[in-house]
Amino acid sequence: MVSGTAPWVLHVDLDQFIAAVEVLRHPELAGRPVIVGGRGDPTERAVVSTASYEARAFGVGSGMPLRIAARKVPDAVLLPVDAEAYTAASDEVMATLRARPGATVQVLGWDEAFLGIRTDDPEAYAREVQRAVVEATQLHCSVGIGDTLVRAKVATGFGKPAGVFRLTADNWLDVMGPRPTIDLWGVGTKISRRLASLGITTVAELAAVDPQTLVPEFGPKMGPWYAELGRGDGAREVDATPWVARGHSRETTFQQNLTEASEVEEAVRDLVDRVLEDVTAEGRPVIGLTLKVRYAPFLTKTFARKIPQTADRDEVLAQALALVGKLDPDRQIRLLGFRAEMTMPDDARIGHTPTRGGW
């Protein structure tokens, strides 16, 4: 089957991944509404990372404040996020995918990956993938089959849970045409609203538009890219080149808003140290800094600056504290974030992004 001729893109997506990993190591939780988020304390400022299907039946979903989720499901099991455990499980899944015959694997996140293959029976191959993943990890996944990355990615949603669904140029408009543009991968609330203001509300309407007419509203790259998205078109090649981080960041939401300058400075020192730990592990110099602040209740501002590649830790810290000077001293601070951008290695792939244009 490896020698089949037709190229296909498979999108593999683990079902309720985080909740499933927790149930695996706490078997007594099977069948119960499990909600994972923050430190598992519903009195804190935190949101839901993943809810099990039992919890979703109560209307709980990712991104919902933990406090609300706990109220909706009185007998929910609330668990803290355990990133190390999910990374370990994810590594096992990805290794299983890479071991599939003839597969090129492009990892998109903890719980999903593209898989490029040549076969004349992609459904059979998809079932084999599901069987292999369950056998190795006891985790279930859904598989989207497509002739482009976008179509494969969107197809997965129709296969959940634990199913397989195929979307190609042949059935794209039949399946997706009547749906709202927000159902597309890469179109969120803001863009779908701006499209609607141009008279475009469905995928079919977006697919029919002349790409150039979107340039005045969305710019020279994004305009034509949205039109392409409407057609389901784009890249067909799965790229296994290892992903290289462009930067690292840390954010902290304070349980009580900060008001004192000394608290702010201490928080920035802490964030800088944590980010630089990651950067140091990469062995690449820092070339830029961004400080993000969320003033209470919800106003976000960012301040950035370039810095010389030769900067050492003390220099980076000094530059970070200089950015602190731009904060408004009269406002309460709810969140601080600090990001360090790094130089790229010479052989790094340029233009690869798991989530945005460039497919």
Added chain:
DNA sequence: TCTGGGGTCCTAGGACCC
């Protein structure tokens, strides 16, 4: 119910240069 944390890329406008 006031909405985490870690990422990526695009756009606009000003500064500056020739």
Added chain:
DNA sequence: TCTGGGGTCCTAGGACCC
């Protein structure tokens, strides 16, 4: 005199994804 035209770099902000 009220001002070209191309280019790059930098900063701030916006949008999206998992």
